[in-house]
Amino acid sequence: MYNKIGGTLIFDVKAAPAAPLMLAEAARILVGGGLVAFPTETVYGLGANALDAQAVQKIYLAKGRPSDNPLIVHIAEFAQLQELACEIPPAAEKLARHFWPGPLTLVLKKRAAVPDVVTGGLDSVAVRIPAHPVALALLRATGRPVAAPSANLAGRPSPTSAQHVIDDLAGRIDAVLDGGPCAVGVESTILDIRGGCPLLLRPGGVTPEQISFLLGKKCLSVAWQEDTAMPPPSPGLKYTHYAPQVPLYLVLAPPEKLLAEIACLQDKYRKQGKHVGLLLSKELAAELEADTVEILGSRDHAAELAANLYGALRRLDKSAAELIIAEGYSEAGLGLAVMNRLKKAAGPRVLVVE
C-alpha cells in the first residue's frame, strides 16, 4: 500500500483504489499526534492536530522553524471557524464564503482553545479552507483543525510536489500524501481582516484586485521594513524566507529593454568565467543562449509563472549555476505574488533599469 523512505511512509493517493485506506491511515497518524505532509492547491503543507500542542511542537522541530513564527490552521468547513476565532466580522464571512475553499488565509481574533504554540503567542489566528480534494478528504477524516506550514525545511523554497517534501523532510516526519503537483504553486494570500479592514500581509493565490472588488474597498498593504523598531504585523515578514545558495539577480526593466539588460549582465559574468543560470519566461528564453536555463512559462500568464516558480528555483539550486539572473514581471494579478517571492530570493540584488 505504501513506500517507506527513512522511516517516512509515502502514500500515493493518485492511485485511486487504495486512496481511502491511505487517507484513513494518515488521519489516524494526525489524531495520534503525528506529522503528515499533504498536498494543497498552493503548496504542500506539513500538518499536525492544531489542538494538540505537543504535536504542533514537532512541526517546528521537523522544519527547523523559529517557534515565534505562527502556523496557518486548515479546516474543512466554514462552521469550524467558530471554534478557532471569537470575532468574525461580516467582511471576513463574505470573503470566506466567496474564496473558500481556496488560497486565502484570514487572520482573526483567536479563541483560547487555540494553543499558543500554533499562534506564536499572538492573540490572532490564521485560518483557511484549502481547495485540494486530498487536503479536504484528510481534514474531514481527521475531524479536527490541522495546523500546517509549508512542508519544506526552513529557508528552502516551498514544496510543490511530494518529491520536494521527500527531499527536505524524509526521515523527519511520519507520512507524506502524494497527490501530484500543486496547481497554484505559490502560497495563500494572508489577509488580516480583524475589525473588517482588509490588510494584506502576504500576496498569494487570491489577488488584491479580487479582494477589493468583492469588498468594494481597497486592500491596504504592509510596507514593513526590517530596520524599524515596530514589530512586524506578520512574524513571517522578519524571516528571510527562501534565499538561493548562489546569488540571484532580479532584473526589473521595461519589456523592450529586458532582453538587452539580461544579455549584458550574463555576458559580464560569463567573461569572469562564471556559470550563469537564467530564470526566464519562454518569450525571453527563445532569444537567449544560456549555460543553464529554467523556463517558467509565458510572461503574459502569471498563473504559469507561479505554478513553475518553486520547482525551477529548486532545480537551479541543484545545478552548476554559480549565480542566477531572473527576469522581472508585471505585478498585476498573481504577478504580485510571483514578484514578492522573486524579490525575497534576490534580497538586495534587485537591478532596476528605467
Ligand code: TXA
Ligand atoms: O498556502 C499556504 O498558505 C500554505 C499551505 C500549506 O496552506 N501554508 C503556508 O504556511 O504557506 P507558512 O507557515 O509557510 O506561512 C504562514 C505565514 C507565516 O509567514 C506566518 O508568519 C503567517 O503566515 N501567520 C500565521 N499566523 C499568523 C497570524 N496570526 N498573524 C499574522 N501572520 C500569521
Ligand code: MG
Ligand atoms: Mg513557508
